[in-house]
Amino acid sequence: MEWGERYELGVARMDETHREFVDFCNELVAAAPEDFLPRFDAFIAHTAAHFAQEDRWMEAINFPVCHREEHARVLNAIREVRERVEKGDLFLGKRLLEELPPWFDNHVDTMDAALAFYIKKTNLSLD
Numbered sequence: 186m187e188w189g190e191r192y193e194l195g196v197a198r199m200d201e202t203h204r205e206f207v208d209f210c211n212e213l214v215a216a217a218p219e220d221f222l223p224r225f226d227a228f229i230a231h232t233a234a235h236f237a238q239e240d241r242w243m244e245a246i247n248f249p250v251c252h253r254e255e256h257a258r259v260l261n262a263i264r265e266v267r268e269r270v271e272k273g274d275l276f277l278g279k280r281l282l283e284e285l286p287p288w289f290d291n292h293v294d295t296m297d298a299a300l301a302f303y304i305k306k307t308n309l310s311l312d
């Protein structure tokens with residue numbers, strides 16, 4: 186994945202987290218098989234924090250189209266893949282890495298873009 190303007194939503198904290206997401210994905214793609222699981226765990230920890238951060242913001246502004254459930258769905262799916270990878274199914278981990286970029290593109294363009302718009306409108310000070 187390549188970071189680009191298309192991902193910038195104009196909320197610095199969010200953009201920073203999304204840039205890290207892209208970096209984590211790229212590191213995972215480049216990881217040697219023996220490094221895959223620890224890097225995958227680091228990616229999952231970052232993604233859990235990324236989603237929790239947005240969930241907090243959505244709650245703070247009483248966001249009308251909260252996408253907390255989408256975050257939970259995706260994180261659960263990723264954690265299930267992680268269990269399978271631990272049991273030796275590295276192929277499934279690689280498959281996930283092919284699916285993440287289109288998911289992320291769509292998520293940023295729709296759900297996160299709407300959230301960023303509201304955050305800017307409400308002048309929420311972000312934690």
Ligand SMILES: [Fe+2]
Nearest residue numbers: 203235239297
């Ligand atoms: Fe996000």
Ligand SMILES: [Fe+2]
Nearest residue numbers: 239252296297
């Ligand atoms: Fe999101």
